[in-house]
Amino acid sequence: MGHVIDRAIKNVMSMHNVTLRFGNKTVLDKVNLGFNAGQLTAILGPNGTGKSSCLKVMTQELPLKKSKNYELSYDDLTLFGESAGNWQPNELAKSLGVLPQSSNLTFNFSVQEVIELGAIPLTISPSQRDETVKTMMEKVGVSHLADARYPLLSGGEKQRVHLARVLTQLSLGGDKKMLLLDEPTAALDIEYQHKVLILAKQLAQAGAAVIIVIHDLNLASQYADRLVILNKGHVVADGSPADVITEQNISKVYQHAITIMQHPEKGYPVVL
Incomplete structure (x- = not known):
């Protein structure tokens, strides 16, 4: 069907x-x-x-x-x-969240710091931000990479990190x-x-x-x-x-x- x-x-x-x-x-x-x-x-x-x-x-x-x-x-x-x-x-x-084909991000951020960028437009407390980021990392399977340096990741890992970032950004989008x-x-x-x-x-x-x-x-x-x-x-x-x-x-x-x-x-x- x-x-x-x-x-x-x-x-x-x-x-x-x-x-x-x-x-x-x-x-x-x-x-x-x-x-x-x-x-x-x-x-x-x-x-x-x-x-x-x-x-x-x-x-x-x-x-x-x-x-x-x-x-x-x-x-x-x-x-x-x-x-x-x-x-x-x-x-x-x-x-509105966008995940492009690739990212030019080169800063030596940790994975968690990259995902936290998604919370910039949001009006939430630090504890709410941390909880949201934790949830999104779990969803896309990058929790074990939280402290890893973003530039050292594989292409696929980077893509999943950015997906978690975008999901964090949309977390208060409602309907x-x-x-x-x-x-x-x-x-x-x-x-x-x-x-x-x-x-x-x-x-x-x-x-x-x-x-x-x-x-x-x-x-x-x-x-x-x-x-x-x-x-x-x-x-x-x-x-x-x-x-x-x-x-x-x-x-x-x-x-x-x-x-x-x-x-x-x-x-x-x-x-x-």
């Missing part, structure tokens, strides 16, 4: 007619997307098709402007029912909570790929809107409620894993012959 999407779930983020160009390359072409609370959405597509750029538009990391070599335009971009531009950064930080994860499993071994996606799924089930950019079609099919495939700047498929992971869709987008079967126990589509 495929995942069932409840279309009545509250909309958290929406974007209309998003167009993004770098020079002569159109990265996003009049894209319309909305994301719901209580739903884990995976954004899929070939390399260079606009997946990470889509996240950067959501977070306003890319400026809204037009020049000879760059253009970003859209009709509207809303977060939690308000224009994204109306949010004050400190307030938005409590509700306004959105988490964006850009390739969260790329540096992880199989065990932690599944642990991170189980955690993402649990956050969505608890009411957050969770959006992940991911290349692994089978992981996306297993954990996401909704899949969105981008190709050449357009949304070419949007729906449940059963609706989106088809031989026609995947072969056409990825230019490779594949076979689809159902997982023998859980029923989600598997790409072979």
Whole structure:
């Protein structure tokens, strides 16, 4: 059985007619997307098709402007029912968390100190901060690294540390909570790929809107409620894993012959 999407779930983020160009390359072409609370959405597509750029538009990391070599335009971009531009950064930080593909952090902080950075936007006591950080370290499996120096960690360990930091940041988000994860499993071994996606799924089930950019079609099919495939700047498929992971869709987008079967126990589509 495929995942069932409840279309009545509250909309958290929406974007209309998003167009993004770098020079002569159109990265996003009049894209319309909305994301719901209580739903884990995976954004899929070939390399260079606009997946990470889509996240950067959501977070306003890319400026809204037009020049000879760059253009970003859209009709509207809303977060939690308000224009994204109306949010004050400190307030938005409590509700919108972003885990990028990589971090440039080079300071010789301990793991615990890095995770504590997530509490900066929060108005909590030191004891509350310590308890929150402890809880998030346990959730992502880095408690044993609390005193380790961050620069000495492996890529996968660093990614889990930053996930704990972002979860700390969102700990007071209440019913306004959105988490964006850009390739969260790329540096992880199989065990932690599944642990991170189980955690993402649990956050969505608890009411957050969770959006992940991911290349692994089978992981996306297993954990996401909704899949969105981008190709050449357009949304070419949007729906449940059963609706989106088809031989026609995947072969056409990825230019490779594949076979689809159902997982023998859980029923989600598997790409072979």
